[in-house]
Amino acid sequence: MNKLQTLAGELLDNKEVSLIIGYQKGANNKTRAAFISTSEDSKNLIFDDTCKQNLAVYLSKKEINKFGKIAIVCQQTTLKSIIVLTSEYQLSENIFAIILDKENNWQCLKTVEEISNFSESNSQTNSTSLELIEKMTLEERWNYWQDQFSKCFKCYACRAACPLCYCDRCTVENNQPQWISIPSSKVGNLEWHIMRAMHLAGRCINCNACAEACPQGIPLNILTQKLTNDIFNDFKYTPGKSSTQTNVLSTFDVKDKENFIK
Amino acid sequence: MENFEPKIVAFVCNWCTYAGADLTGTSRIKYSANVKIIRFPCTGRIDFMLLLKAFANGADGIMVSGCHPNDCHYTSGNFHARRRWIVFRTLLDFLGIDTKRIVFSWVSAAEGVKWAEMVNNTVSEIIKLGPYKEYQEIAKEYLQNNEEDGNE
Numbered sequence: 001m002n003k004l005q006t007l008a009g010e011l012l013d014n015k016e017v018s019l020i021i022g023y024q025k026g027a028n029n030k031t032r033a034a035f036i037s038t039s040e041d042s043k044n045l046i047f048d049d050t051c052k053q054n055l056a057v058y059l060s061k062k063e064i065n066k067f068g069k070i071a072i073v074c075q076q077t078t079l080k081s082i083i084v085l086t087s088e089y090q091l092s093e094n095i096f097a098i099i100l101d102k103e104n105n106w107q108c109l110k111t112v113e114e115i116s117n118f119s120e121s122n123s124q125t126n127s128t129s130l131e132l133i134e135k136m137t138l139e140e141r142w143n144y145w146q147d148q149f150s151k152c153f154k155c156y157a158c159r160a161a162c163p164l165c166y167c168d169r170c171t172v173e174n175n176q177p178q179w180i181s182i183p184s185s186k187v188g189n190l191e192w193h194i195m196r197a198m199h200l201a202g203r204c205i206n207c208n209a210c211a212e213a214c215p216q217g218i219p220l221n222i223l224t225q226k227l228t229n230d231i232f233n234d235f236k237y238t239p240g241k242s243s244t245q246t247n248v249l250s251t252f253d254v255k256d257k258e259n260f261i262k
Numbered sequence: 263m264e265n266f267e268p269k270i271v272a273f274v275c276n277w278c279t280y281a282g283a284d285l286t287g288t289s290r291i292k293y294s295a296n297v298k299i300i301r302f303p304c305t306g307r308i309d310f311m312l313l314l315k316a317f318a319n320g321a322d323g324i325m326v327s328g329c330h331p332n333d334c335h336y337t338s339g340n341f342h343a344r345r346r347w348i349v350f351r352t353l354l355d356f357l358g359i360d361t362k363r364i365v366f367s368w369v370s371a372a373e374g375v376k377w378a379e380m381v382n383n384t385v386s387e388i389i390k391l392g393p394y395k396e397y398q399e400i401a402k403e404y405l406q407n408n409e410e411d412g413n414e
Contacts, residue, residue, distance in 0.1 A: 134356075138358050139358065140358070142358025142359070142396060145358055146400070181407070185403050186403065187401040187403070191318070193357075194310070194314060194354075197353055198350065198353065201353075202349070223356070226352070226356050227352060249346055251342075251345075253341075256341070256344055256348065258331075260351065260361075260366060261366045262365060262366065
């Protein structure tokens, strides 16, 4: 038993938590999410470079919430997801975060304050593809994204993988009115990706789960990255920084720029 | 393009710009007839999806207008809207949509003259840019389906 498995076993044995969400080996030697409720099963837990999924996506699910107290194996981005979910009142109980510290020891963070302190702040993410697109002309950008979105077949894997896309009923399922066409279509795909980005504006913590999940390899994480960067520049706001901050679009500053308003 | 009459959709708030546009009419100020005004309770109610629908339905330009800062009927609807527009404009520009086609303005209920000027300026600006071919091209399918379904 490695340290992670021992820690998980102890948490379950001491009845501190009733469920542990982590990673385990699945079929075809792939890594999958593990839902562990007995200390015997905790020997299945693994943690290595293949553990990429943002497990916070499960925290707002009803069938998971039934378990009550939950511990979750975290990366830095998972911590930030928990902070945003807390600030949006989506978690009914304190989540225990199990995470590797810099000395390679497993730690269990038991309150959102501890999680906030442990979470490293990074306000800006600079990716080369983001800079490349920013340097393009308007027409080039239009063609680039049209080309990318033409691959989208509306599987909504991006939505399913995102820990912050938790609405019970999404606009795309709404058919009175039908906001976005059900089958893949040029204008519908564009509208879907605009809507997804806008609904994550000032919330996305750049875990890139959406792009990882996309079967067509659309770099849709760049859209939300761009918004996160610009929101920081315009409003000095960083998503996932604190569990008590109000969403940037739910508030305002009288001095917000209005050089574009006539 | 000669004789191009741009289609412009104006999303305005009930309390300021709509009343302002009304004043333009009662003052008998003539202005361009290319604009179709849609009245909203507040600029805070103007969802970005509605602007996209205007483009999808063939609009060449869009106007969004409401109360001046501190004049909102609901105290802060226009402040919230302003913030949303800042973010939305960033995203549109990043996706290659020309933000010159969406004109944001504050027009109060007393500014009938300003409204007429705003519309006329927007119309001449959109005439310069020409029809929004790129968006209309991708929306073709959507419009055809809508006609078959008998929807507006």
